Amino acid sequence: METDTALEPQAHLEQLRAALAERGWPAEFVGTAQRLALRVRNPDDGGLNIDIVSRDGRYRWSQECEIEGPGVEAIMAAIQDILRGVS
Numbered sequence: 001m002e003t004d005t006a007l008e009p010q011a012h013l014e015q016l017r018a019a020l021a022e023r024g025w026p027a028e029f030v031g032t033a034q035r036l037a038l039r040v041r042n043p044d045d046g047g048l049n050i051d052i053v054s055r056d057g058r059y060r061w062s063q064e065c066e067i068e069g070p071g072v073e074a075i076m077a078a079i080q081d082i083l084r085g086v087s
Helices: 002-022 072-084
Strands: 027-031 036-042 045-055 058-061
Touching: 002 027, 002 036, 002 045, 002 072, 036 072, 045 072
Parallel strands: none
Antiparallel strands: 027 036, 036 045, 045 058
16 A cells, blocks of 8 residues: 555645646646655746645645645645745
């Protein structure tokens, strides 16, 4: 069942990637199958980016801190705030 475990985070990140793409926010997979991340870029400044990971069914910043929010919309808002420089 190791394969099932490896696919769950990818499917979770794919859900976020698709939602971001609908809003024009580019995101791509980076890392390895064992340490997969989604790199999200600010569409107005490609130099501003952040990596998001999925652990235990929750989105986390690459530093392993959980991104708070109920659902993908709240997660996207948190990511966009960070990449826009809003605190």
